[in-house]
Amino acid sequence: MIYLLLSIIASTLIFIVFKLFSKYNINTMQAIVFNYIFACTSGLLAYGEPISLSGLPQQEWFIGAVVLGLIFILVFNCMAITTQKNGLSVAAVASKMSVAIPIIFGIIVYHESTGLLKISGIIIALFAVYFTSIKKSSGIHIQKENIIFPVLVFIGSGFIDTSLKYIELNYVSKNDIPIFSATIFGCAALLGLLALTYQRIRGTLNIQFKNILGGIALGIPNYGSIYFLIQALRAENLDSSTVFTINNVAILLVSTLTGILLFKEELILKNWIGIALSIFSILLVALSI
Template sequence: MIYLLLSVLSSTIIFVVFRLYTRYGVNTLQAIIVNYFIACTVGYFGYIDNADFSKVPSESWFPGALVLGFLFITVFNLAAITTQRSGMSVVAVATKMSVAIPVACGIFLYNESTGFLKICGIILALIAVYLTSIKKKEGISIKTKNLIFPLLVFFGSGIIDTSLKYLETSYVAETDVGLFSSTIFATAGIIGTFILTGQAILGKLKITWKNILGGIALGIPNYYSIYFLVMALRSNGLESSTVFTMNHVAIVTFSTLTGILLFHEKLIRKNWIGLILAIISIILVANSAI
């Protein structure tokens, strides 16, 4: 359970960093790409002992890590497009509701438990995620022509979580968690570099120190959010459907509370109801795991 809590805290710090990007005018794409290389570096030098990096391409999990790295930056760009066309609330709902995919896979593919408390907790969790993510009383609205983008974010985010579970279960040894996580970030960073190179060729690239510092601030907690999530998935007594549900809902809860305390965010009634439901869902799912 400690790994799950540490993953949630790391993800909450990521929320704070993103909020500070808006305040200080940080270029999110540049910072994200720098963040991938920082996260990779943290893993390589902090959590990997006596690793022979030349053998990484021959590891059984390497192709999966490449795919995940591609998905990381692809989903990020899709999220950016969705934000521009439909708003931040739509992205938040699509990203967090995607927990339904790994939860369903855990139950149907890995034959995980489906007790009454757990099912009630999962249903409440999905409702809570929606209610805490919307920022307008009338809810969210999406134009039909823009619907494809939040759908891609939804499926992309869900596939990322599901793939993490599959790879750590089937291919990643406990001693390779750090190397596996760092390889994912390195792949995303390299792909991102090609994007920046394209911008430079078109004369649209302007790198500043605040973007680099923003990437450093994001990269450290980002690495730990993935590392501790993988470690939580490996914990005895915690099924993946339990881990993903509690992880997503706890992130929503902590991030919402942090927004109130640090950024003086104003919540509408639906947000408060969602927050209460989130806490109830965490209690139900946690009790079902005992």
């Protein structure tokens, strides 16, 4: 349970760092790329064994890590487009509602435990995600021509969580978790560096030191969120559907409360309903363990 708690804390720190980006006018794209570089570096430093770059492609989990790395940064870009075209609420709901994919996968494929408390908690959690993510009293409206972007965020985010569980269960040893995580972030960093190189060729790249600092501030908790989540998924007394439900809802709950306390964010009635449902759903799922 301690790893699940640490994953929630690390993910909440990511939220805080992102909020500070706008305050200090940090270039998000550049910071994201540097974030992946430093997250990769964190994994390499945490790995306690000699590192052989030539031997990495021989690892059973290598291809999966490469695919995840590419999807990481693609999903981020889709989230950015979704926010621009459909609003922040749509992006938040699409990202967090994707927890349904690994939950259903875990129950069907891994035959994970089900019961009235757990199923009720999961269903309530989905409602909690929706209500907590709404930031406008008018609700969520998606134009038909832009619906592809939130759909891609939903599928991509769900694919990432589902794949993390599948790969760590079948191919990643406990000692390889740091290098596995580092490889994911390293591949995402390479794709991001290609994008920055393209900007450089076009003459539109202007790297500032504060963007690098932003990347460092984001990279360390980003690595921690993945590392601790994988460790939580390996816990014998917690199945993946329980981990993903509590993790996603608790992150949304703590991030929302942090926004109120630190950034003086104002909530509408639906948000408070979402907070209440979040707490109730976590209790139900926790009691079902």
